[in-house]
Amino acid sequence: MLAAIAALSFTTACSDSGGGSTSTNSSRASSTPASAATDADAARITMKNFAFSPVTLTVKAGEKVTVVNDDSAAHTVTASQGGAFDTGSIAGGKSGNFTAPSKAGSYAFTCTFHPNMKGTLTVS
Structure with missing residues (x-):
């Protein structure tokens, strides 16, 4: 048994x-x-060493853009004019996203915490 x-x-x-x-x-x-x-995730911006990569990104209107922060400091991806997009604060080691504007054009962006970080989003 x-x-x-x-x-x-x-x-x-x-x-x-x-x-x-x-x-x-x-x-x-x-x-x-x-x-x-x-x-x-092909539409991706990485923040590393206090710089955006790529500096210029081309996306389709309304496309989702993933933002990855590989720094220890918080960063943002914020349209320089008109409030077209803004990720808000993304903590170091975290990621976020935003939706590209629906209107074609070239949109300068910066990090609100580190204004020397600059890039351009081209919407087609």
């Missing part, structure tokens, strides 16, 4: 391990959306 209980426990443990496999497969399934997210 004791051997039967031990065998049943072993079988249950093995089936739990199979559940782990299913979880791994789920992770693989979620990697597909991650790939899609990477494609969506």
Whole structure:
């Protein structure tokens, strides 16, 4: 009887391990959306060493722009004129986003905390 209980426990443990496999497969399934997210992140501004990269970014009207702060200090991406876009404060090591204006044109932007950080968003 004791051997039967031990065998049943072993079988249950093995089936739990199979559940782990299913979880791994789920992770693989979620990697597909991650790939899609990477494609969506093509419109990206990175802030590093108190500079924007790229300095000039071209996007489509209404496109989502991801902003990544790789510095330790907080930064913003703020349109210089007309309030066309503003990320607000993005803490060091964090990210944010904004939607590009719906009107085509060239939009200068800066960091409100560090005015020497400048860039241009071109909307087509």
